[in-house]
Amino acid sequence: MRRDAWAGGQQRAGAETSARAQQPAGALLGPLLAGSAQPHQVRRAAQGLGLPERGRYAVVVLGTAPMVPDRDRDRDGDGARWCWCGEVGVVLLGRGGLDGPVGSLGEAGAGPGGVSPVVGGLAELGLARRLAGAALLTCGPGTHEIVTLDERLPTALVASRPELSARLLAEVFGPLLVLDPAEQALLVGTLEVWLECGGSVGRAAVRLRCHRNTVFNRLRRLERLTSRSLSHPGELVETVLALDALRLSAARG
Template sequence: MAGPPEAARKAVADISEALLDRVDDLATDLSGVIRGAEPFYDAGGVVPAADLRASVRANLVHILRQLAGRPQRGPVPSLATGRRRAEQGVPLPVVLHSYRVAGRFIWAAIVAEATRTPDAAEALLYAGSQLWLIIDEHSGAITDSYRDTVIEAVRRNEQTRSAMLDVLLRGDPDDGSRRWECAASLGLPPQGTFVVVAAGAPRPGVESIPNVENALRVKGVRSAWRVEVGLHVGVVVLTPRTGIDRLSATLARLSNGPIGLSEPYPNLEHTPTALREARLACAAATGPEPVRYGAAPVAVLLASAPDAAAAVAEAILGPVLALSAGESDILLSTLRTWFAEHGATSTAAAALHVHRNTVRYRLRRIEELTGRSLTQPGGVAALHLALEACRVLRLPSRP
């Protein structure tokens, strides 16, 4: 497609240069038009009048120089405008609307100036196509700059929140004043009933309980969370309506992964201890049900000493673990069900959908292999401890 005649290019360039000579007056007028068309710029002083005018003037100069065929070098004003308005909290639709208003204002100024130009019709046709291309280009640049600034601000805010939460989780070696400041910034009270939650993440850097802070806030529960390597950790403020049992049920609905909870504590200075409790409880959790530190002492003890737990499992259940995968799993599942049913063979058989004699046979097989009797307290205790070690350590671990 052939380009516009040289005469039209020159006419548009002359019109743009004439408008550049009046750019200060145009900037003042356009600032007033934008404030009248977009009430946000007049409300609350979010964008000072001098700020708006400076931005309008810089963008006018840039657009008119592009139309004149001598684009300016250096920073693009629309990028600076997008960053500045994002920092000020001006909604993006408001910013884009002001650019459309500016486009109409510039077009009106070009039309008025063109009345003094020969071949005005052809010049206006060319100017119109160029102007709206430039406005679209600037709108796109503003959108990208605005969103980049918002993303960066969110990232900085998350880093700040994580650093503040770290003061609570790791402890404040000073007099505690920084701890209270961080708690206040996170929206947590200095006194109350708190619990630390540790949830196993499916992979590093991922929230294992998605959107948990908002989900709890809806229930009137305040909390602060962060993602660590392999864990999603939060400090939660319990309430009379949402105690630890109800919190556990809520967390279980929000996640399918292992979750550990500390014991409730009354003062934020105890948070580091609660974090250790929550980590151990999470390590002891192998199913979807959250584990509370004080409610599963044997599992937590084994999780706190994995090497010793592995030694216990091997010393007591080693011969069972050495069997083929199918036979070993059947025997361990039977023993686990028998314990869950409090040693009631018939009830365990019903749960396993087998005859009670089958259960008795399997239990005798375990006794023969391990040398431990399920009719003696010592044997029962040893087998239960070893079975818990297998559960916590997820043994046997076969491909």
């Protein structure tokens, strides 16, 4: 009797394990990506997907659902393993870290997409999902770029709080926005080039093919309009963040 009971228990346990293994990846990943998974759900997902509970994971959020199977896959040959839940991908990193998986998605034209920082296990996928979503907000519509959060942190801060972004844009660039579009584009373009040139008026003048005094005069006009000095660190930060808000606003139409 005891032996029969034990055998029956083993059969039930085996059936439960098999059922978990047959669950779609999305059903197992859903609670983890939502950040609401309990410890037993983390264990179940690890068993069902054949993934370790602890490991180097990242999350990718794409603007559209990718044309990939809803299962584990090795995309780039360095040992990375993927699972997809709609437009959200979870990757267990291989030898090459994030570069290989991000590069593969970019080459496939899968973007736009945002990539989270690396987290230490399946239980942290909810946080990674939110951070990847913040990175995606910085991508322009219609682009195929795949960006990591760490390369877009300031812009992600602006993009993730649209009400503050709108206020920052109005407060800093309000007087600039009422100018003739051509003049506005000239001043904003000069600012962008000056920033790309590390604040060098001379290098910006070469890029813009004009005299350095022309660049200097445009920047001074911008300072008067915004009431922010580009030589004051705090006010420069406000100007740069407002520029990000302007780009995001233009991209969204």
